[in-house]
Amino acid sequence: MAKDTSFLEKSRQVEPPREAYKWIGKDMKRVEDPRLLAGKGIYLDDVQLPKMAHAAVLRSPHAHARILSVDTSKAKNLPGVILVMTGAEAAEVTGPTASFASPPCPQYCLAVERVRHVGEAVAAVVAQSRYLAEDAIDLIEVEYEELPVVVDPLEAIKSTGDAVLHPERGDSNVAIERTLRFGPVDEDFANADQVIERKLRWPRVGAVPLETCGAVASYDEGTGKFTIHANTSMYNYVGWLIAVSLNVPSHRVNIIPTLAGGSFGSKLFLHKVPTLAATLARASGRPVKFLEDRLDNLMNCDNHASDRVYNAKLAIKDGMMTGISFHVVDDYGAYLQFGYGTHGNALSQASGPYKLSSLEMNLVAVFTNKCQQGAYRGFGSEVMNFLVERLADAAIEELGDDPLEFRRRNFIKPEEFPYRIPTGNLYDSGDYPKVLDEAAELLDYPGWRKKQEAARKEGRYIGIGVATCQERSVFSATEFWFLNPDEAQGFTLTSSPEGVSVKIDPTGKAMVTLHAPFWGNSPETMATQILAEHLTMDPADIGISYSDTDSGLNGTGPGGSRYTVMIAGALTGAAGKIREKLLTVGGHMLEASVEDLELADGRVSVKGAPEHGKTIAEVALHAHYFRLSMPDDPLLTSGIDATHVYDHPLTTLPNGDRTDLGVFYPIMGHMCHMPVIEVDIETGKIEFLDYVAVHDCGTMVNPMTLKGHIRGGTASGIGTAMYEHFYYDEQGQLLNASFADYLIPTLHELPVDLRTGHVETLSPFTEFGIKGGGEGGRMGAPPALAAAVEDALRPFGVKIDELPLSPRRLRSLIRAAASSKV
Amino acid sequence: MSSVTEIKQVRISLTVNGERHEHEVEPRRLLSDFLREDLGLTGTHVGCEHGVCGTCNIMLDGRTARACLLFAAQCDGAEIRTVESLGTVDKMHPIQEAFWEKHGLQCGFCTPGMLMSAAELLERNPEPSSEEIREAVSSNLCRCTGYQTIVEAVQDAATRIREQANG
Numbered sequence: 002m003a004k005d006t007s008f009l010e011k012s013r014q015v016e017p018p019r020e021a022y023k024w025i026g027k028d029m030k031r032v033e034d035p036r037l038l039a040g041k042g043i044y045l046d047d048v049q050l051p052k053m054a055h056a057a058v059l060r061s062p063h064a065h066a067r068i069l070s071v072d073t074s075k076a077k078n079l080p081g082v083i084l085v086m087t088g089a090e091a092a093e094v095t096g097p098t099a100s101f102a103s104p105p106c107p108q109y110c111l112a113v114e115r116v117r118h119v120g121e122a123v124a125a126v127v128a129q130s131r132y133l134a135e136d137a138i139d140l141i142e143v144e145y146e147e148l149p150v151v152v153d154p155l156e157a158i159k160s161t162g163d164a165v166l167h168p169e170r171g172d173s174n175v176a177i178e179r180t181l182r183f184g185p186v187d188e189d190f191a192n193a194d195q196v197i198e199r200k201l202r203w204p205r206v207g208a209v210p211l212e213t214c215g216a217v218a219s220y221d222e223g224t225g226k227f228t229i230h231a232n233t234s235m236y237n238y239v240g241w242l243i244a245v246s247l248n249v250p251s252h253r254v255n256i257i258p259t260l261a262g263g264s265f266g267s268k269l270f271l272h273k274v275p276t277l278a279a280t281l282a283r284a285s286g287r288p289v290k291f292l293e294d295r296l297d298n299l300m301n302c303d304n305h306a307s308d309r310v311y312n313a314k315l316a317i318k319d320g321m322m323t324g325i326s327f328h329v330v331d332d333y334g335a336y337l338q339f340g341y342g343t344h345g346n347a348l349s350q351a352s353g354p355y356k357l358s359s360l361e362m363n364l365v366a367v368f369t370n371k372c373q374q375g376a377y378r379g380f381g382s383e384v385m386n387f388l389v390e391r392l393a394d395a396a397i398e399e400l401g402d403d404p405l406e407f408r409r410r411n412f413i414k415p416e417e418f419p420y421r422i423p424t425g426n427l428y429d430s431g432d433y434p435k436v437l438d439e440a441a442e443l444l445d446y447p448g449w450r451k452k453q454e455a456a457r458k459e460g461r462y463i464g465i466g467v468a469t470c471q472e473r474s475v476f477s478a479t480e481f482w483f484l485n486p487d488e489a490q491g492f493t494l495t496s497s498p499e500g501v502s503v504k505i506d507p508t509g510k511a512m513v514t515l516h517a518p519f520w521g522n523s524p525e526t527m528a529t530q531i532l533a534e535h536l537t538m539d540p541a542d543i544g545i546s547y548s549d550t551d552s553g554l555n556g557t558g559p560g561g562s563r564y565t566v567m568i569a570g571a572l573t574g575a576a577g578k579i580r581e582k583l584l585t586v587g588g589h590m591l592e593a594s595v596e597d598l599e600l601a602d603g604r605v606s607v608k609g610a611p612e613h614g615k616t617i618a619e620v621a622l623h624a625h626y627f628r629l630s631m632p633d634d635p636l637l638t639s640g641i642d643a644t645h646v647y648d649h650p651l652t653t654l655p656n657g658d659r660t661d662l663g664v665f666y667p668i669m670g671h672m673c674h675m676p677v678i679e680v681d682i683e684t685g686k687i688e689f690l691d692y693v694a695v696h697d698c699g700t701m702v703n704p705m706t707l708k709g710h711i712r713g714g715t716a717s718g719i720g721t722a723m724y725e726h727f728y729y730d731e732q733g734q735l736l737n738a739s740f741a742d743y744l745i746p747t748l749h750e751l752p753v754d755l756r757t758g759h760v761e762t763l764s765p766f767t768e769f770g771i772k773g774g775g776e777g778g779r780m781g782a783p784p785a786l787a788a789a790v791e792d793a794l795r796p797f798g799v800k801i802d803e804l805p806l807s808p809r810r811l812r813s814l815i816r817a818a819a820s821s822k823v
Numbered sequence: 824m825s826s827v828t829e830i831k832q833v834r835i836s837l838t839v840n841g842e843r844h845e846h847e848v849e850p851r852r853l854l855s856d857f858l859r860e861d862l863g864l865t866g867t868h869v870g871c872e873h874g875v876c877g878t879c880n881i882m883l884d885g886r887t888a889r890a891c892l893l894f895a896a897q898c899d900g901a902e903i904r905t906v907e908s909l910g911t912v913d914k915m916h917p918i919q920e921a922f923w924e925k926h927g928l929q930c931g932f933c934t935p936g937m938l939m940s941a942a943e944l945l946e947r948n949p950e951p952s953s954e955e956i957r958e959a960v961s962s963n964l965c966r967c968t969g970y971q972t973i974v975e976a977v978q979d980a981a982t983r984i985r986e987q988a989n990g
Contacts (some may be wrong), residue, residue: 037931038919040866040906044932048863099946132851211870211878211966212932262868262932263966295871316827521930521967705926711967713929716969738874740964748961748970777967 002184002358008427008664009765013650016573018700018763018770022535023539023770032525033543037260045215045232045259046292053217054083056281056291057134059124059141060300061116064152064274064370064733065166066145068114071124075140081133084285085141087124088113095280097271099242101487102337106167106176108373110246110277116145117166117335118370119735120300125277127285134194142728150370150733154310154332157367166335176333176366177341179484181348181659183423184359185572189324193316197395202803203384204334205231205308206725207299208377209745210521212262214271215292218278220284227254227279232261233271237516237548237556238497246276247283254279258518265375265717267304267558268520272338287381305727307343307384308332314358315392320400322411326353327388331366332688333750336373340365343374343381345480346561348424349666350382350471353389354433355411360423364484370733380561382404383780386470391802394791404467404788405441409434414467419765425815426473427651428669429701429772430762431697437469439758440673440695445788449677449691457796462680462687464793468785472670472696474562474773477652496648499567500554503532503575504642505583507625508530511536511543513572516556518547522775523706527565528572530702531769535576535679536583537603538617552717555646562773565702566668566764567647573768574645582641584623587615589631651782664783668764668772672696674715676752676787682795682815685808687790689751694781695758699772704759707774712755714778720746722786723806794818835899840908848895855879855897858905866906866935870964877963880900880936881905883908887943887962907944917983918942918976927976937963941977945984953978985990 036042075087088111095106095478100621109120109173124141128134149164151157160174170176190196214230227247233240237257261268278291293302315329331344344364351360379386397407412433420428424663440446446465453463478495502514502608513528525545533540548554558564580600587605588595599608605612615623621641623630628639653663677691692712701707724744728736737743744750763770787801790811797818803810832847839862848857858864858881870878872891875981879890882904910916918941921927928934937960944951944959951959957978960970 015893031926034923034928035912035932037928038915038938039866039910040921040935041912041914042931044868046869048857131856132849209966210930210932211876211964212868212930261930263930265966295873521932523929536940709926709929709972712969712971714968717966739873740871741873745964747964748957748974751969751971753957753971755969799875 002421002423003394003629005421005427008419008651011651012766014766014768016768020306022534025700027530027703029526029530029540029628029703032529033519033523042260044084044212044262045217045230048230048259050217050219050288052287054129054285054289055131055134056125056127056278056289057131057138058122059138061112061119061121061123061143063147065117065121065148066116066121068112068116069144069146072142073124074517076126079133079137079140080125081129082137083129083287084127084281085124085137086281086284087111089750091280092407094248094283095276096248098276099239099270100338101481102340103575103621104170106337108336110280110754119733120372120785125281127287127289129280129292131161134151143776146456152369152370152729152731152733154308154330154367157369158330158365166370169588174368176337176368177366177486180363182361183660186324186326186361189316189359190314190326191319193318193323195317195399197315197392197399199313199315199391199395200284200802201311201313201391203309203386204305204386204444204726204804205305206721207306207727208265208267208304209743210263210265210267213293213295213298214268214274216271216275216278216608217288218275218282219288220279220283222496223531225249225253229275230257230259231271231275231280232259233268233275234264234518234520234558234560234576235270236550237553238558239270240550243275243279243681245270247279251276255551256548261520263516264520265378266380266560269376295740296478298394298736299743300683301372302576303338303373304377305334305372305374306375306377307381307428309384311388312348313388313392315396317396320402320410322355322357322393322396323355325392326361326388327365331364332369332371333366334369334371334373338373338375340481341484342481345484345761346379347385349426349473349480351385351424352422353386353471354413354431354469354671356413357423371729376560378776379780381658382473383783386780387784387787390468390470391787394788405437408437408469412711425655427664427667429667431669431671432760432762433469433671436671436695436760437762439674439761440675440693443695443756443758444645444691444693446675462682462793463790464678464680464791466676466785466789466792468674468675468781470672470781470784471771472562472672472777473648473666474670475566475666475668476561476563477649477665479652479663481599483655483662494652494654497557498646498648499556500556500646501568501571501573501575502554502644503579505579505617507543507622509616509621511538513543513545514548515545516548516553517558520559522559522564523703524564524568526706527702528568531569532576535572537601539603554644559775562670562775566767566773568704569768569771570647570650571645574593574647575643578643578645579641582624583617583620585637587620589625590615590620611699621794637796640764644795668767670696670698670772670774670777670782672777674781676785676789678789678793680790680811685811685815692752694755694778695760696777697760697762697772698774699764700770701762702771708757710775711757711778714776715755715782716746716751718779719751719781719786722783722804723749726805829909830881833896837898837900837903840904848892850896852895853891854893854895854898855890858890864905864907868932868935870933873922875964876933878933878936879939880939880963882939882943887939908936909938917987918945918980920982921983922976924971925976925979927973933963933965937965938972941980944977945981949981949985
């Protein structure tokens with residue numbers, strides 16, 4: 002809506018961006034890698050405990066059914082079986098699993114009375130080996146009474162009676178209907194020169210990491226305490242909720258993270274798997290490992306993502322976008338883990354990089370008999386990017402405009418930041434024309450346009466896509482609750498903090514404890530580079546470890562492209578305290594006052610006289626062992642250590658009627674993706690000829706790993722756009738629950754050389770001006786590819802309104818267009 | 824159903840990473856489980872257990888194979904190599920060095936299988952073309968990287984191995 006500088010006064014930035022860095026901004030090789038390369042990384046399945054038993058789960062073959070009876074007698078009699086547990090038995094000791102939905106939508110680690118999707122867990126076996134556990138699963142006899150199955154989200158709106166999944170929430174499968182209006186919506190549409198309308202369909206795809214979810218749980222009868230190893234994130238944020246499910250106080254559960262073999266959101270917070278493993282451990286008296294197999298993971302893990310049907314309108318006045326209004330039906334599947342958070346998230350960047358004055362969303366979230374949604378790289382905002390860019394492309398087509406010029410004209414201008422969009426969220430910084438120009442230059446956009454024209458004369462269909470879109474980073478937790486129904490309890494301002502602990506040992510080495518796990522990102526490398534910068538240390542002198550919940554500080558963990566920004570904040574706080582201690586102790590050793598000292602090149606020394614100084618190791622030794630040789634000072638204790646919890650850098654409350662959602666996702670990344678593809682109109686196959694992605698993630702801590710995120714994210718975005726889709730048939734059977742059928746891109750499906758560029762506009766709110774960059778690739782590729790394919794098929798007048806762009810879909814679009822022309 | 828537990832054990836004798844092992848295994852025991860659980864070689868990861876992703880790739884008599892699609896009993900007399908045969912944290916194999924240098928991994932889960940595919944290629948073809956590398960890497964799934972840095976890493980590894988051979 003407008004530039005708003007008032008927020009700059011609220012900036013808590015301690016470390017402004019610098020002209021030059023020693024470690025930040027360098028392509029440092031990753032600290033994590035040696036052990037991963039040597040096969041020595043400890044992932045969940047590598048955890049082995051004495052006397053550990055193994056669990057397997059019986060899953061529902063029906064999409065919707067009442068469980069009439071479960072006969073476990075044969076399974077129990079199988080030698081080697083330790084425990085067989087049904088949903089009803091589990092519910093006697095363990096309550097519903099953690100959920101963030103309001104009103105609640107109870108879900109159990111083993112289904113109770115009713116199954117609501119194919120693959121839902123019905124019973125579990127603990128046995129001496131996984132083999133025996135799976136043998137026993139086959140011996141469990143379940144009697145079901147089938148119920149009407151709801152698969153189509155538009156049909157779900159009309160469900161009543163037995164077709165309703167959660168009758169206790171009312172006689173409907175509509176989980177929520179909510180309309181939010183921001184700015185002069187009616188006025189903008191009444192005054193429009195053109196109103197562009199599109200119906201769009203975003204497919205159900207999933208994060209699908211190569212490692213599934215798992216937990217190894219044990220229960221100590223002596224202390225009444227659970228120990229749970231799991232590949233989950235958010236264990237130091239909401240891990241205590243697992244204790245609530247287990248009906249024990251939270252100090253009786255210790256969660257120990259393992260390395261996660263990829264997450265992409267799907268391991269944001271495991272609830273079913275660790276709750277089940279712990280329940281089985283308590284009942285069997287044995288440590289229990291439960292690791293999903295691939296079928297478990299594809300059918301029942303929380304990695305299914307947004308599944309949306311849009312009816313959208315864009316108002317145009319004098320060639321400028323003024324308002325967007327959309328109706329969206331989102332198929333959440335059978336349960337609601339994160340409430341309507343993906344729609345809250347999408348509203349953080351609902352106007353894209355453009356100057357809009359109004360926005361309207363009518364959301365209908367429905368339950369169907371499918372696996373529930375979880376988080377996946379973009380968390381709903383990648384879909385919003387698709388919507389905004391499809392509308393922009395439709396406007397360009399209708400106005401006969403140029404894709405670059407139209408965007409340049411509609412962009413928020415570099416001098417207009419910080420900028421508040423109609424929903425109330427703030428965009429902290431950006432230079433969108435620069436990103437677009439850099440992408441166009443890197444691609445040689447005019448050159449490709451000429452090649453496209455020449456190719457078309459030869460009967461070849463080359464298309465160039467342009468997508469300019471947002472990557473909001475660093476979430477404030479308000480997005481998880483502000484869409485809750487009016488009658489639901491609101492909160493005062495929530496944070497999503499990140500902590501760190503740092504100590505310098507007597508030999509001068511730094512030990513950093515992170516309070517969030519590794520899940521495929523580079524937390525150790527980020528922390529090493531940032532701390533080395535702060536303390537002027539050699540990165541080789543810094544070690545990293547991960548806390549468990551017993552020792553953990555607040556740690557929200559990776560997700561929403563937040564970790565690098567947040568750990569930089571935490572480390573800035575901790576390093577400030579460490580530096581102060583180093584200078585204080587160094588001052589006593591050097592008999593100089595602290596104001597005359599500086600920390601540089603790993604030494605505390607007198608300003609202007611670096612030869613008069615002590616190394617960090619010398620100061621550390623003194624601080625650890627010779628405290629009493631220094632004057633009495635209650636603040637001067639032995640050792641050098643600090644903890645710091647960094648809160649969200651800038652967030653404000655939504656207002657009561659939600660006409661202003663407040664600032665909740667202000668650290669705004671941006672990107673321009675330009676793929677060049679060729680469509681074989683005979684087969685519908687798409688081939689990449691070139692691909693350029695230019696991103697702005699503020700100050701880059703490690704350009705090499707950031708490029709890795711952009712390329713890897715783009716690869717998964719290409720999967721979403723062209724190959725992936727969870728196909729449920731009308732009976733609710735998931736038809737492609739294997740890697741043979743659910744098509745993750747292999748190398749051959751991706752561009753040979755995905756060329757990247759960077760523009761650095763610096764955040765005025767975060768330490769060093771860093772912005773997040775973990776999700777961007779996936780948030781830019783789908784709209785860019787839709788545009789490219791539409792551009793390639795322009796001679797046919799084909800419109801791309803639905804993903805994935807499978808050969809079959811393209812062939813049917815081409816056939817339909819060709820026959821309508823005859 | 825008691826027959827399930829009366830399955831006869833099979834005696835196998837095989838060489839893994841240069842070390843001779845004699846074991847009794849159930850005929851149905853997967854090679855991946857045998858390596859990971861019976862021999863403690865947890866560097867070999869299991870991604871899909873149906874032979875698509877290549878995460879569990881090992882070297883069986885000099886050729887890569889999916890350890891999740893083999894029974895340990897089939898490997899009697901075989902010579903097997905796993906990621907642990909390549910190098911250690913302190914003394915990496917040139918392929919591992921190259922993956923580190925070129926950022927050929929992120930979560931690291933597919934990496935051991937990817938390294939074995941690379942090792943097979945470079946043992947058979949020390950100077951592969953870019954197309955040959957792409958062909959070899961395409962047998963494995965990676966969800967993190969987009970593969971480009973993996974291809975660069977294999978190219979770089981070929982150079983490193985040649986340079987080492989030339990002293």
